[in-house]
Amino acid sequence: xxxxLSCSAEPVWTVPGGDLRxxxxxxxxxxxxxxxxxxxxxxARGNVGPPLNHxxxxxxxxxxxxxxxxxxxxxxxxxQSVVPGNAMPDLxxxxxxxxxxxxxxxxxx
Ligand code: HEC
Numbered sequence: 796x797x798x799x800l801s802c803s804a805e806p807v808w809t810v811p812g813g814d815l816r817x818x819x820x821x822x823x824x825x826x827x828x829x830x831x832x833x834x835x836x837x838x839a840r841g842n843v844g845p846p847l848n849h850x851x852x853x854x855x856x857x858x859x860x861x862x863x864x865x866x867x868x869x870x871x872x873x874x875q876s877v878v879p880g881n882a883m884p885d886l887x888x889x890x891x892x893x894x895x896x897x898x899x900x901x902x903x904x
Pocket of ligand 1: 900
């Protein structure tokens with residue numbers, strides 16, 4: 796995947812209260828890997844959704860939401876209310892679980 800020129804200048808976000816170690820475990824637990832390729836998650840080669848490398852440096856989430864911690868948490872919890880009918884289901888994550896996962900994803904630049 797090509798990186799735009801602004802890539803290296805993009806901030807890498809920190810998620811208040813997010814614990815990336817728990818996030819890594821939750822990503823496995825909730826089966827994100829069945830649809831996404833995710834660096835650092837063994838066997839995560841799903842090809843239903845986009846690969847989650849470079850989440851930290853993307854400008855938009857799902858082409859809809861400005862990339863910031865609040866919006867990433869929102870997407871992870873309720874993708875169906877952001878893009879109705881898209882292939883990513885609402886998985887019933889709590890706010891805290893979504894923060895932990897977002898913290899992990901923001902280590903991917
Ligand atoms: C059944 C398949 C499926 C599962 C399970 C799934 N996703 Fe997705 N995901 C998708 C699809 C499809 C999209 C693209 C949606 C769109 O662009 O409208 C997506 C988009 C995303 C995006 C935005 C990526 C981008 O490049 O903008 C993130 C972040 C994400 N998913 C995280 C997760 C996480 C974290 C989990 C587990 C808690 C998960 N997904 C589980 C299918 C899935």
